[in-house]
Amino acid sequence: MSITRFAVPLLTAAALLPAVPAVAAADGLSWQLCATVAKGWDPGDHRTECALVPVPLDYADPGGPKIDIAVSRIRATGPRTGAILMNPGGPGQSGLTMPGSIAGSHAGGLGVHHDLVGFDPRGVGYSADLPCPTEFPEPGITDKEKAREAAERAAAANRECVEAHPAFVRNLTTPTIARDLDRIRVALGEDKIGYYGVSWGTALGAQYRSLFDDHVGEMLLDSVMPPDLNVTAMDDGQATAGENTFHDFAAWIARYDAVYRFGTTEPAVAKALLGLRDEHGATVNDMLANPRREWAGLAKQLAAIRDGGTPVVGKPTRAGLGWDGEPYAFNHFQQTALLCNESPSPRDFETVWQHRLDRMKRLPVAGGYGFYEQLCVGWPLAARPWSFENGTSPLQLAGHLYEPVTPIGWALAMRQRIGGALMTIEDDVHGSLSSLPCADAVVTFFDTSRTTSASCAGAPVPAP
Structure with missing residues (x-):
C-alpha cells in the first residue's frame, strides 16, 4: 500500500489524523523503500526503508487524536544484535537520512550488528510538518527599532500558529518527543535500543534516558547540550x-x-x-x-x-512538508516552539535587546551573533524546563574542545548531571565524531558497552 498520501496540511486536531489507515501492525511495521514513497528521496538508494509509527498527539489523552512519525531503517549487514535510533539535532532537523550518513562514515561499522534507525521528530519533514509561515529575526540587525519590528512580526506569526494548533504546539517538547521515541522502540519490537544523538539530539537522549533508562542499551551523545535549557x-x-x-x-x-x-x-x-x-x-x-x-x-x-574585492555569499535552504516534502527538511517554527516551550527566558523585547547590547559590549566580535533569545520574544506559552536525571545504562559523551556551537563546558555540565564518560575531541567541528578515525571507539562502545575518556585528534587546520 502506498503511503505517499499520509501527509495532509495541519489545520485542526482532526486534520492530524492520517488520510489512510496507519501502517503499524501488532507484529511490526510495514516497511517500504523510501525512494518509492518519499518525494525527493535519492532514487538510487536501495537500502533505506521507511514506515510510519502512529503516536498520540497528546500523551495525556492517549486515546485521542494521533499523528504519524516517519521512521527510516538500514538493516544490519551482519549478525544482528539490536537497533540504534538516531537524531541529528536542530531542533527542527529531519533525521530520516541520518542512517545513510552514518553508514557511509567512519562510524559505519555500527551497521554491521545493528539496524540504523532514523526518524523525523513531530512537526518536522514527513512527521506532520507544521505549515506555519516563519518570521525569522536576523541576528545582525543593529538598529533597535528595526530589531523590534522584526521581533514583533515573528511574535505575531508565532501566536497565529499557536492559536491555530494549540494542542500540537503545546506538545512540542523534549519529553513528548522522547515518548515518541519509545513508541518507535515498541513498534520495532525491541526491549532495549541504542541511541546516537548529536546537538539537540543529545538533550533528547538525556531526556529519553531519564524517562526510560531500563530500555536503553547504549547511548552516545556528540556535541552535547547543557543540562538546563536557557536560550x-x-x-x-x-x-x-x-x-x-x-x-x-x-x-x-x-x-x-x-x-x-x-x-x-x-x-x-x-x-x-x-x-x-x-x-x-x-x-x-x-x-x-x-x-x-x-x-x-x-x-x-x-x-x-x-584590496577592493567582493565576498562570496551563500544561498539559503528551504524546508518541505510531509511525504511530499524534502528528505533534508528543517522546520524553523518547530525549533522555536521546542526552545521557547522549555526555556525560562525573557519574553519581552526590551530585556532581550539589553542582553544583546551587554553581550556585544563584552564580546565585540561574536556578541551580536546570538539569536536564540530573540526567538522567544512574545512567545505565548509558559516554559516547562528540562529535568534530566542520572541513570545506569552505558553512556558515552563526546565534547569538542574549540567548538562554538555546543561549547565544551556544556558537555562537562551534562556529564556532571547525568553521568557517563567524556571523550574529548580536539577540534571545533560540530558533531564531527562520525567523520574521524576515532569513531572506531563508537563502534566498540555499541558492540561492547565499553566507554572511553580518551582524547581524539580532529582534522588538522588547513594551510593557505
Missing part, C-alpha cells in the same frame, strides 16, 4: 566561544603574514580585522568567528575585501 545562557555561551575563535583565527592569520599581509602578531591582525569590519560591517564580521576548516578561504576573502 539566554545559550547565546552567552556560544558568543563567548565565538570570541575565542576570532582570536585563534587572528593568530593563525599572523602565522601566514607572507600570504595575507594583515600583521605578524595576533593583536596586530585582530586590530586590522576589526578596522576592516568598521568599514564593511556585517559582511566582514560574519567571517571572523567561523570553523577552522573555513579559515583559509575566509582569510583569502578578507584580504580580497581589503
Whole structure:
C-alpha cells in the first residue's frame, strides 16, 4: 500500500489524523523503500526503508487524536544484535537520512550488528510538518527599532500558529518527543535500543534516558547540550566561544603574514580585522568567528575585501512538508516552539535587546551573533524546563574542545548531571565524531558497552 498520501496540511486536531489507515501492525511495521514513497528521496538508494509509527498527539489523552512519525531503517549487514535510533539535532532537523550518513562514515561499522534507525521528530519533514509561515529575526540587525519590528512580526506569526494548533504546539517538547521515541522502540519490537544523538539530539537522549533508562542499551551523545535549557545562557555561551575563535583565527592569520599581509602578531591582525569590519560591517564580521576548516578561504576573502574585492555569499535552504516534502527538511517554527516551550527566558523585547547590547559590549566580535533569545520574544506559552536525571545504562559523551556551537563546558555540565564518560575531541567541528578515525571507539562502545575518556585528534587546520 502506498503511503505517499499520509501527509495532509495541519489545520485542526482532526486534520492530524492520517488520510489512510496507519501502517503499524501488532507484529511490526510495514516497511517500504523510501525512494518509492518519499518525494525527493535519492532514487538510487536501495537500502533505506521507511514506515510510519502512529503516536498520540497528546500523551495525556492517549486515546485521542494521533499523528504519524516517519521512521527510516538500514538493516544490519551482519549478525544482528539490536537497533540504534538516531537524531541529528536542530531542533527542527529531519533525521530520516541520518542512517545513510552514518553508514557511509567512519562510524559505519555500527551497521554491521545493528539496524540504523532514523526518524523525523513531530512537526518536522514527513512527521506532520507544521505549515506555519516563519518570521525569522536576523541576528545582525543593529538598529533597535528595526530589531523590534522584526521581533514583533515573528511574535505575531508565532501566536497565529499557536492559536491555530494549540494542542500540537503545546506538545512540542523534549519529553513528548522522547515518548515518541519509545513508541518507535515498541513498534520495532525491541526491549532495549541504542541511541546516537548529536546537538539537540543529545538533550533528547538525556531526556529519553531519564524517562526510560531500563530500555536503553547504549547511548552516545556528540556535541552535547547543557543540562538546563536557557536560550539566554545559550547565546552567552556560544558568543563567548565565538570570541575565542576570532582570536585563534587572528593568530593563525599572523602565522601566514607572507600570504595575507594583515600583521605578524595576533593583536596586530585582530586590530586590522576589526578596522576592516568598521568599514564593511556585517559582511566582514560574519567571517571572523567561523570553523577552522573555513579559515583559509575566509582569510583569502578578507584580504580580497581589503584590496577592493567582493565576498562570496551563500544561498539559503528551504524546508518541505510531509511525504511530499524534502528528505533534508528543517522546520524553523518547530525549533522555536521546542526552545521557547522549555526555556525560562525573557519574553519581552526590551530585556532581550539589553542582553544583546551587554553581550556585544563584552564580546565585540561574536556578541551580536546570538539569536536564540530573540526567538522567544512574545512567545505565548509558559516554559516547562528540562529535568534530566542520572541513570545506569552505558553512556558515552563526546565534547569538542574549540567548538562554538555546543561549547565544551556544556558537555562537562551534562556529564556532571547525568553521568557517563567524556571523550574529548580536539577540534571545533560540530558533531564531527562520525567523520574521524576515532569513531572506531563508537563502534566498540555499541558492540561492547565499553566507554572511553580518551582524547581524539580532529582534522588538522588547513594551510593557505
